[in-house]
Amino acid sequence: MTPSRLRQCGALTARLAIGLTIGFLLHYLLYRLSLPVQPFIYVAF
């Protein structure tokens, strides 16, 4: 595999990992938003 092809594969893998992480974060966000406490904007991370 040429170095440029290797870089492209790395970039695609990185996008895949970022996308999966964003998906998990959206799921986590539902949990945080639905905690029956103060409005989300006031909740300290």
Add this chain to the structure above:
Amino acid sequence: MTFPKLKALVLLLAIPIGFALAVRLGREAEGYAKPQKFIRLHYGISPESLYYLPFSMLENVALARWAPGKTIVIVAGNSILNGYGQAEPDVWTLRLQEELGDRYVVVNLAFRGALPYEAGALVAESLLRRNYPVVLVSNTSPGTVGRVAGNAYGYLYYDALYKGRLFNHPARDANIAEWEATATPAVRAEQDELRRAARLDANFHFQALWHHVGYRHLFTTWNSRSSPQFWQPRASAKDDLPVAPPLAERFRTELASELAITRGFSVNLAEPDGSGSWRILGPPAEIVSDLIDDMIPPKMRRHMVMLLTQNAPFYRTRLTPTELARDNLVFSAYEQHWRKHGIAGHIVGLDFTDEDYYDRSHLAATGGRKLARLTADYVRQLAPP
């Protein structure tokens, strides 16, 4: 397709895939996630520290102990049955398990401040609906029933409701709708929010997954009770509920206010009958009657023991004879009231001593042992499930 477009496409496709993976993990967590070596709900695993256990976790605690041939005894109710005042090894439900023996599995799902048919009680309903042999033990004071929704643990009602865990009981739905119609806009908005969250969770299963993560790995929400190390997994939280000090150090809170609370158990529930005695007031009894009918499905009632928990003699003996007569009348009348609805009501604490109490209402270890003996008898008296 150009490479930048391909990268964007991979990113966009990976987002829903990641979300779907999380949903799948959440659905699986609903089947297994639960606190380990569970004895009771202490501060580390309760809403007081923002740990809002999902309904599935409570069910899993009970089901993990069950085996064919055994009856599950769910202990619901408030801090008195939670064992507030008893050290973890002395919690009264451990003694209840010893009294009842191997044919029963006792699970303490009492939440501090819960109403008699709230939170843990709904777990018993769910298990009965799924045909598990169940006995529900709960407690209250005369005149208190309340609703399954609208209080601190109302989120569990919506959680159970939208996951199809509860009996169809139209009177309950109608009662809650009627209550909401007359509630303030803020209360209505809060209930709407809880319902939306529960509906979303029924589809996306985020509560089970992230509470499991918070229990086993990392808790992500700051809160004052577990600050500064709020991120510690809740599995490492110790049961640090208060324990009764030596007798000489108890009952030191302000006598007048505690006596007022003791009087308050009966003051609005009876009136003088004109001949130097008392009679039960009609309207509060009717409200209690309606709430029992509306909140508790008929199928549950013959599986229930409702304990009417008395106050410590330190306070009761300081009532005037007239007040004491009213107190006795009210407790007896409401005990009968529960029985009229097919629920085994029992007054407990009348023969307990000051040593048995941690404070006005909560029990020390000796009181817990007495309560366990009494409750074991009441549970055995119920018809076999």
